[in-house]
Amino acid sequence: MSTLIAFFAAVICTLVTTPLSIKAFETQIWLDDILKGLPWDTSLPTTSSNLRLKFDQAISNIQKIFNSEPLAATAFDFIPEYIGAVRPQKPLSWTSQSCHHVNNTLVVSNLTQEGALLNLTIRCNPGVYFVSTIQNLVLHDVTGPNVISIPWPAFKSSSDFIWTQRNGIRLLRYNGTMAQFLSSVGATLALFVPELTKEVPDEIAEYNAEFLRSKAFYKLPRRNTTDVIPKEDDVQDGDFFGILRLDGLDPMLGWAMGAHTGHTAIALRFDGKLYICESTASSSYWSVDGIQKTPYQTWIKQAQEASYNVVHLPLSKDSRSRRGAMSTWLESKTMSFLTWCLLGSFNATAARKWFLNIAEGLPYGYHNMVAAMLSLISLFAWIDLAEANYPGTLVSQLHELLTGYVELIDPAIVNLMWGEAFNKRMNTTGIPVVELYNIAAKQNISFTDLFSMPEQDKWQYKDGYSLVCDVLVCETWKAGYLFGDLADDIQCTEFTNWDAYTLEIFDASTRPAACKQADPNLPFCQILGKYQMDLPSFNSRPLLAHMAERCPRGTPPNWDKPVGC
Numbered sequence: 001m002s003t004l005i006a007f008f009a010a011v012i013c014t015l016v017t018t019p020l021s022i023k024a025f026e027t028q029i030w031l032d033d034i035l036k037g038l039p040w041d042t043s044l045p046t047t048s049s050n051l052r053l054k055f056d057q058a059i060s061n062i063q064k065i066f067n068s069e070p071l072a073a074t075a076f077d078f079i080p081e082y083i084g085a086v087r088p089q090k091p092l093s094w095t096s097q098s099c100h101h102v103n104n105t106l107v108v109s110n111l112t113q114e115g116a117l118l119n120l121t122i123r124c125n126p127g128v129y130f131v132s133t134i135q136n137l138v139l140h141d142v143t144g145p146n147v148i149s150i151p152w153p154a155f156k157s158s159s160d161f162i163w164t165q166r167n168g169i170r171l172l173r174y175n176g177t178m179a180q181f182l183s184s185v186g187a188t189l190a191l192f193v194p195e196l197t198k199e200v201p202d203e204i205a206e207y208n209a210e211f212l213r214s215k216a217f218y219k220l221p222r223r224n225t226t227d228v229i230p231k232e233d234d235v236q237d238g239d240f241f242g243i244l245r246l247d248g249l250d251p252m253l254g255w256a257m258g259a260h261t262g263h264t265a266i267a268l269r270f271d272g273k274l275y276i277c278e279s280t281a282s283s284s285y286w287s288v289d290g291i292q293k294t295p296y297q298t299w300i301k302q303a304q305e306a307s308y309n310v311v312h313l314p315l316s317k318d319s320r321s322r323r324g325a326m327s328t329w330l331e332s333k334t335m336s337f338l339t340w341c342l343l344g345s346f347n348a349t350a351a352r353k354w355f356l357n358i359a360e361g362l363p364y365g366y367h368n369m370v371a372a373m374l375s376l377i378s379l380f381a382w383i384d385l386a387e388a389n390y391p392g393t394l395v396s397q398l399h400e401l402l403t404g405y406v407e408l409i410d411p412a413i414v415n416l417m418w419g420e421a422f423n424k425r426m427n428t429t430g431i432p433v434v435e436l437y438n439i440a441a442k443q444n445i446s447f448t449d450l451f452s453m454p455e456q457d458k459w460q461y462k463d464g465y466s467l468v469c470d471v472l473v474c475e476t477w478k479a480g481y482l483f484g485d486l487a488d489d490i491q492c493t494e495f496t497n498w499d500a501y502t503l504e505i506f507d508a509s510t511r512p513a514a515c516k517q518a519d520p521n522l523p524f525c526q527i528l529g530k531y532q533m534d535l536p537s538f539n540s541r542p543l544l545a546h547m548a549e550r551c552p553r554g555t556p557p558n559w560d561k562p563v564g565c
Contacts, residue, residue: 051281072210108169111164118149135155243265317507350481419432426445496548
């Protein structure tokens with residue numbers, strides 16, 4: 001998602017340098033022009049430790065060109081809709097009721113490695129049109145009926161040509177004017193201002209809250225009491241911390257994956273001292289990179305300074321001791337007797353050992369999830385079903401194109417975010433993604449098939465296991481035997497934040513008086529933040545084999561999923 005933002009922001013950078021004498025309907029911008037306008041630092045090799053900082057820098061440079069008042073409700077509306085694909089002898093034709101069924105067409109002829117000729121005829125449906133292969137793109141702003149001849153240049157690679165022969169040349173359309181398109185990109189960028197600051201300014205926090213209210217129907221009322229910080233003795237090993245920072249990133253992740261948090265962490269004690277363990281990336285407000293543990297009081301202070309909204313979800317007594325208590329099964333309305341028999345209890349000693357020996361010091365898990373400031377259309381943890389997990393108008397056909405564009409921007413990003421993961425799925429090594437798509441197609445494996453293949457907890461990449469925030473939390477529970485005999489059948493790398501906080505493993509019956517006074521309507525404790533968080537379906541789902549592997553995103557505001565997910 002964030003690469004998508006940067007890419008279309010680069011379109012803006014290109015447009016603002018386009019001579020104003022060019023008529024709007026004649027504006028033609030190619031991918032090479034856009035890449036030249038992208039303020040991406042290529043002087044420093046991209047690594048897992050600097051990826052987020054490089055993106056923050058790019059966002060900062062792009063934001064400088066916007067002066068208008070943004071409208072949060074229009075953020076991400078710039079994502080174009082997919083119309084279809086054209087092939088030789090198979091012209092593309094489309095219409096709409098608003099145009100009284102008048103047909104528009106895209107025709108391609110003379111398709112060879114050296115290029116092609118396309119003719120785009122717009123009789124109705126003006127808008128911003130994107131004509132694209134996986135390694136090239138041309139953008140046209142069409143304001144009225146027009147016939148546009150597009151001489152397609154030589155294909156950038158044989159892989160691009162082979163891909164195009166199979167998939168055709170794709171057409172997408174933004175339904176609006178160029179001014180509206182630019183305004184939406186600007187509104188999206190405005191969400192991310194706090195990525196460049198240590199704290200979130202009040203007006204930007206409210207802007208992000210308004211985005212979530214409009215897109216995810218997340219109410220986020222203001223709180224009168226902001227700090228209800230539990231004492232160390234009131235936090236137990238294995239307790240869950242859910243975080244929402246209204247900084248563009250967390251709201252984007254929450255809306256995109258279908259969750260009411262953007263980050264997660266877990267409590268563990270080491271040598272009798274309480275720590276908060278998490279997987280995160282260094283940024284303007286968090287200095288340490290990767291999987292880390294922070295002393296509890298230090299973490300709370302840093303969380304306050306970073307304008308975190310935080311909930312504390314303690315594990316239930318049964319989860320901490322014997323989950324096999326007969327009362328657990330008798331009181332559950334959803335848990336089968338077999339599931340109850342398989343449940344375990346949380347062993348903090350085993351969890352600590354796993355964290356120290358395996359997890360601590362690993363880089364943030366870019367390989368298997370939308371990441372830090374860069375969701376970068378990686379999405380492995382939450383793309384389970386074709387077209388059922390995408391936010392807004394994003395679809396797999398555009399998602400696939402974006403992976404090819406990014407490979408031209410910075411191959412290191414591709415390798416870090418999905419290149420290694422795709423090769424892992426195809427049992428290959430070091431093959432570029434577009435070439436890999438062609439290899440997969442020969443085996444009848446589509447792009448959506450590749451992305452929806454469940455990530456396996458046992459997989460290791462060049463930099464080790466790949467664990468994002470909620471995956472680290474889940475793996476810590478798993479290492480502590482909380483999942484009992486179901487452990488081998490639950491892939492934490494397939495979890496999202498929603499999957500973690502909706503598990504039926506928390507204490508929902510006991511809340512300190514201070515929590516009840518601060519947020520009388522919540523079933524859990526919110527310990528930090530100016531905005532009241534809500535976790536629909538909290539503590540409601542029994543543990544199941546293969547849960548979270550083949551599930552849709554759900555619909556806002558609750559993001560509920562089918563039984564079995």
